[in-house]
Amino acid sequence: MKERLEQLKQEALQKVDQATEVQSLKDVRVEYLGKKGPITEVLRGMGKLSKEERPVIGQLANEVREQIADAIESKQTKMEEEALEKQLEEESVDVTLPGRPVQVGGPHLLTSIVEEIEDLFIGMGFEIKEGPEVETDYYNFEALNLPKGHPARDMQDSFYITEELLLRTHTSPVQARTMGHKNGKEPVKMICPGKVYRRDTDDATHSHQFTQIEGLLVDKHVRMSDLKGVLNAFAKQMFGEDRDIRLRPSFFPFTEPSVEMDISCKVCGGKGCSVCKGTGWIEILGAGMVHPNVLEMAGYDPEEYSGFAFGMGPERIAMLKYGVDDIRHFYTNDIRFLKQYHKA
Ligand code: FA5
Numbered sequence: 001m002k003e004r005l006e007q008l009k010q011e012a013l014q015k016v017d018q019a020t021e022v023q024s025l026k027d028v029r030v031e032y033l034g035k036k037g038p039i040t041e042v043l044r045g046m047g048k049l050s051k052e053e054r055p056v057i058g059q060l061a062n063e064v065r066e067q068i069a070d071a072i073e074s075k076q077t078k079m080e081e082e083a084l085e086k087q088l089e090e091e092s093v094d095v096t097l098p099g100r101p102v103q104v105g106g107p108h109l110l111t112s113i114v115e116e117i118e119d120l121f122i123g124m125g126f127e128i129k130e131g132p133e134v135e136t137d138y139y140n141f142e143a144l145n146l147p148k149g150h151p152a153r154d155m156q157d158s159f160y161i162t163e164e165l166l167l168r169t170h171t172s173p174v175q176a177r178t179m180g181h182k183n184g185k186e187p188v189k190m191i192c193p194g195k196v197y198r199r200d201t202d203d204a205t206h207s208h209q210f211t212q213i214e215g216l217l218v219d220k221h222v223r224m225s226d227l228k229g230v231l232n233a234f235a236k237q238m239f240g241e242d243r244d245i246r247l248r249p250s251f252f253p254f255t256e257p258s259v260e261m262d263i264s265c266k267v268c269g270g271k272g273c274s275v276c277k278g279t280g281w282i283e284i285l286g287a288g289m290v291h292p293n294v295l296e297m298a299g300y301d302p303e304e305y306s307g308f309a310f311g312m313g314p315e316r317i318a319m320l321k322y323g324v325d326d327i328r329h330f331y332t333n334d335i336r337f338l339k340q341y342h343k344a
Helices: 002-018 022-033 037-049 054-090 109-125 152-155 173-180 224-239 292-297 314-322 335-339
Strands: 132-136 165-167 188-197 210-220 245-252 253-265 281-290 303-312
Touching: 002 022, 002 037, 002 054, 002 224, 022 037, 022 054, 037 054, 109 188, 109 210, 109 224, 109 314, 173 188, 173 210, 173 245, 173 292, 210 224, 210 281, 210 314, 224 253, 224 281, 224 303, 245 281, 253 303, 281 292, 281 314, 292 303, 303 314
Parallel strands: none
Antiparallel strands: 132 165, 188 210, 210 303, 245 253, 253 281, 281 303
């Protein structure tokens, strides 16, 4: 019986030693230590042994059982530790590897230039106003001294929705709306950025949808020199101290007198080149003193109040400032174009 137990032990330990998977160990346990296994069988047959042999064989059988169980246990622990170590090794992160670059977005050039212009005027005490893009004929034209049938309506070819509604052709209706809210008494000092729409044929400098920024200052004793001072400060901050401005007589039905503002050409320093078509100057906005009819329609007494207004196209300003040669770049959203203007 002793030899039989010793032989079973050797067999079992050898199988434990050779096991390469946890499942094989489980098989060894079932095979040798299970209810139907040889050791249990030995223990069951103890009744047939002599009184003297019984405790000796019983103790030996228990020892053998424990030794096999211990061997299985420690082999299993070893296998699990090895598996964990392998997994950790495979899943380890090399912190010295360079990271994957993250694509960082930035504001659109048009957004940046509008914000830059807003900041300049906020710095001079102007507030920001907004108005609807679908506008009434009254605010887009009539309240701006352009009654129905006025020939100057042809200056801005319009997208009409109904007889009385259109997509606004400029941001000037916000002048009339803002003044209308002041009961003809309070001063106004505002700028209004926004989208406008015209039936213009798209080319390098024209778009059927573009942006304008309107400016309006109404108070007592406002003069043309105030307009010139504000526009000069704007131009120098926007384009540089070395740039000059000039005001040229022009015509807008809602201002009198009306002017267009030119800025000295950056490329030739004012001597004349192909960019400025040989004149040394480039036009950047329309402006003038608010027409007395416009003040009156908004409820102001033109004898007491006066004002100036201006309207500019930020796309054209950005084109001049950054040398963009086609206005369509602003709308086609080519990331290669836009990326150049992301500030770090
Ligand atoms: C006006 O729209 C006037 N409301 C401006 C104004 C306001 C004058 C207040 C006096 C007092 P004008 O049509 O010139 O004016 O347009 C103003 C600016 O908008 C132009 O200088 C130009 O920069 C821009 N602009 C006009 N048409 C287009 C277009 N199709 N595409 C891109 N920009 C344009």
